[in-house]
Amino acid sequence: MAEENKGTTTQAVPHTQAKQNTQAKETTQAKEKTQAKPTSGENANRKPNHNNRNKNNNNNKQDGDKPKSNNNRNNNASRNGNSNNNKNKNRNRHRRQPTPVDENLKTFVTKNQEEHKQRLNPHYKLDLNSKAKIRITPLGGLGEIGGNIMVFETEKEAILVDVGMSFPDETMHGVDILIPDFAYLREIRSKIVGVVITHAHEDHIGAMPYLYKEMQFPIYGTPLPLAMIGNKFDEHHIKEHRKYFNPIVKRQKIKIGNDFEVEWMHMTHSILDSSSVAITTDAGTVIHTGDFKIDYTPVDGYTTDIHRLAAYGEKGVLCLLSDSTNSHNPIPTGSELSVAPALDRIFSKAEGRVLLSTFSSNIHRVQQAIQYGIKYGRKICVIGRSMERNIEIAMQYDYVRFPKNIFIDADEVNRYEDKEVLIVTTGSQGEANSALFRMSIGEHRHIKIKPNDLIVLSSRAIPGNEGSISGMLNHLQRAGASIAMSKDIHVSGHASIEEQKLMLRLVNPKFFLPIHGEYNHVMKHRETGIMCGVPERNILLMTDGEQIEIAPKYMRKVKTVKTGKTYIDNQNNHKIEDDIILDRQKLASDGVVMLVAEVSEQNSKMLAKPKVTTFGIVPDKMDKSFAKEMEDVLEIFLTNIKPGLIENSRALENDIRQVVRKHIFRKMKKYPLIVPHILVH
Ligand SMILES: [Zn+2]
Numbered sequence: 026m027a028e029e030n031k032g033t034t035t036q037a038v039p040h041t042q043a044k045q046n047t048q049a050k051e052t053t054q055a056k057e058k059t060q061a062k063p064t065s066g067e068n069a070n071r072k073p074n075h076n077n078r079n080k081n082n083n084n085n086k087q088d089g090d091k092p093k094s095n096n097n098r099n100n101n102a103s104r105n106g107n108s109n110n111n112k113n114k115n116r117n118r119h120r121r122q123p124t125p126v127d128e129n130l131k132t133f134v135t136k137n138q139e140e141h142k143q144r145l146n147p148h149y150k151l152d153l154n155s156k157a158k159i160r161i162t163p164l165g166g167l168g169e170i171g172g173n174i175m176v177f178e179t180e181k182e183a184i185l186v187d188v189g190m191s192f193p194d195e196t197m198h199g200v201d202i203l204i205p206d207f208a209y210l211r212e213i214r215s216k217i218v219g220v221v222i223t224h225a226h227e228d229h230i231g232a233m234p235y236l237y238k239e240m241q242f243p244i245y246g247t248p249l250p251l252a253m254i255g256n257k258f259d260e261h262h263i264k265e266h267r268k269y270f271n272p273i274v275k276r277q278k279i280k281i282g283n284d285f286e287v288e289w290m291h292m293t294h295s296i297l298d299s300s301s302v303a304i305t306t307d308a309g310t311v312i313h314t315g316d317f318k319i320d321y322t323p324v325d326g327y328t329t330d331i332h333r334l335a336a337y338g339e340k341g342v343l344c345l346l347s348d349s350t351n352s353h354n355p356i357p358t359g360s361e362l363s364v365a366p367a368l369d370r371i372f373s374k375a376e377g378r379v380l381l382s383t384f385s386s387n388i389h390r391v392q393q394a395i396q397y398g399i400k401y402g403r404k405i406c407v408i409g410r411s412m413e414r415n416i417e418i419a420m421q422y423d424y425v426r427f428p429k430n431i432f433i434d435a436d437e438v439n440r441y442e443d444k445e446v447l448i449v450t451t452g453s454q455g456e457a458n459s460a461l462f463r464m465s466i467g468e469h470r471h472i473k474i475k476p477n478d479l480i481v482l483s484s485r486a487i488p489g490n491e492g493s494i495s496g497m498l499n500h501l502q503r504a505g506a507s508i509a510m511s512k513d514i515h516v517s518g519h520a521s522i523e524e525q526k527l528m529l530r531l532v533n534p535k536f537f538l539p540i541h542g543e544y545n546h547v548m549k550h551r552e553t554g555i556m557c558g559v560p561e562r563n564i565l566l567m568t569d570g571e572q573i574e575i576a577p578k579y580m581r582k583v584k585t586v587k588t589g590k591t592y593i594d595n596q597n598n599h600k601i602e603d604d605i606i607l608d609r610q611k612l613a614s615d616g617v618v619m620l621v622a623e624v625s626e627q628n629s630k631m632l633a634k635p636k637v638t639t640f641g642i643v644p645d646k647m648d649k650s651f652a653k654e655m656e657d658v659l660e661i662f663l664t665n666i667k668p669g670l671i672e673n674s675r676a677l678e679n680d681i682r683q684v685v686r687k688h689i690f691r692k693m694k695k696y697p698l699i700v701p702h703i704l705v706h
Contacts, residue, residue, distance in 0.1 A: 163567050539554065619702075
């Protein structure tokens with residue numbers, strides 16, 4: 026599909042020069058059209074220049090679709106070079122003859138330049154005659170961290186990549202998780218031929234049970250993500266949907282539907298068994314990195330499959346979608362193995378129990394902690410539901426191996442000396458229902474914090490969680506424990522700028538879509554993309570719901586589809602309707618007023634004093650005076666009541682709500698929930 030097209034090669038040289046002149050004005054499509062148009066010869070743009078080599082270099086840069094900033098730099102450099110050379114030339118004119126030029130060597134300079142051009146510009150590697158196109162729609166994960174779900178569509182078929190969840194902010198009272206709105210999936214349901222999973226993090230698989238309760242498709246992924254999805258299906262009582270599992274082998278291409286061929290490539294990340302995927306359709310190959318970092322020394326020895334990425338880059342890649350989470354970080358992300366010395370140091374010095382907390386999905390971190398626990402003669406006690414489950418799955422499927430006799434239960438901890446115990450637990454984010462938090466406030470059934478305990482937080486604070494972590498640290502320290510949370514006991518799982526550059530250079534895509542991140546993250550990643558040779562016009566910043574169409578000759582936004590979030594209550598795994606959340610927000614910020622009044626049908630007068638109840642509006646001691654105020658408001662309203670309104674209870678209550686709202690806003694600048702009950706006799 027993406028084969029070299031010699032016919033366009035000759036035309037593309039003049040095109041790229043034309044492009045330089047009109048760069049700012051052109052739209053993507055218009056620009057692409059100029060590609061096929063032969064323009065006048067190469068010499069047209071040449072300026073008088075005594076230094077042929079410099080000039081050729083400049084041309085070469087332009088042909089390679091290099092970003093403008095680089096060109097400017099090169100132009101400046103060459104200008105400076107020229108003027109120096111000119112000076113030298115003048116000075117040397119009388120001293121010696123110029124060295125004769127070996128014309129044969131010169132032709133090889135040209136040939137090498139041509140080779141660089143062919144190698145660096147993905148444009149030449151695509152099948153530009155293909156009319157095929159692919160549409161890409163993020164339904165979550167853009168403009169936010171988490172909730173990743175991406176739709177890839179051909180004319181007749183569609184696949185989803187990841188179906189993740191995200192977390193609510195503090196205004197969404199009583200909401201435990203957010204899942205993407207599936208409205209668009211309902212619309213294209215009959216087109217969907219499969220779900221492709223990159224890795225087992227919650228923000229990539231967390232919404233799977235909610236989707237599968239509603240609609241089912243074959244699921245393709247490596248064993249760990251499937252095992253973890255299976256676990257979720259069991260918890261949600263939809264065990265039978267495990268039958269949709271299609272485990273895959275990395276590097277082996279799988280046909281999904283008629284239109285998609287997908288290959289999983291191993292990636293290093295903060296969870297085991299992560300992948301990027303190469304999705305090939307008639308339009309070409311699109312590479313979705315999933316989440317990744319480039320770890321040259323991973324704990325299990327399975328490095329990022331840069332060879333496969335490079336192979337695709339060599340063959341020609343239509344579009345790269347790459348992880349933007351750490352796109353502001355200029356320092357290369359450390360290897361997972363780099364936390365080992367710090368863990369060793371901490372464990373060697375600890376005199377009492379060690380309680381280590383990290384993300385429960387980071388099995389390699391847990392594995393390293395357990396190894397140092399064993400090294401210093403400690404038994405291992407794993408506490409916390411998600412931690413226990415993840416270690417169990419990782420051991421069941423042979424991702425990690427430990428002797429069984431090193432593990433002890435929480436109720437056995439007190440039988441051992443403090444120095445013989447390592448507790449590995451959840452709660453690194455200070456979550457109120459986590460094991461470590463419950464220990465910190467003395468509410469854990471088996472573990473009470475002791476003065477010589479050492480708490481190791483091997484994690485970073487997810488933005489928004491700083492407050493709860495700080496609160497937990499206060500509790501732990503009050504109970505006498507000491508805390509280790511230095512930077513060297515945690516590394517990120519996401520690529521920083523240098524690794525993002527490596528990805529861009531390996532894959533060498535024609536088009537680039539930065540994904541996974543808020544706007545500022547994808548914006549920064551775009552900058553990195555431009556530095557790595559992707560022309561500015563070939564990069565789009567997507568937001569959730571925006572549909573992008575890509576063909577070998579162009580990329581453009583085509584439409585916007587419905588997206589949003591569905592609120593989930595974890596207690597019962599049920600959806601919470603939007604209006605409930607709005608009511609809760611109103612109650613929390615503005616309170617509630619309830620009015621019960623009996624009104625005579627004959628003369629529209631109150632038959633007794635109204636009953637007024639408020640919460641979150643006035644202090645208790647002012648309840649009486651506020652009730653009197655409400656009574657006055659009602660009385661004035663009833664005196665001036667429109668004829669006939671008294672018979673229509675709904676309209677009556679509505680009008681009362683309005684006058685009460687106006688009155689309260691005038692006095693208190695608040696809009697509480699107002700609940701009137703008017704009984705007409
Ligand atoms: Zn991840």
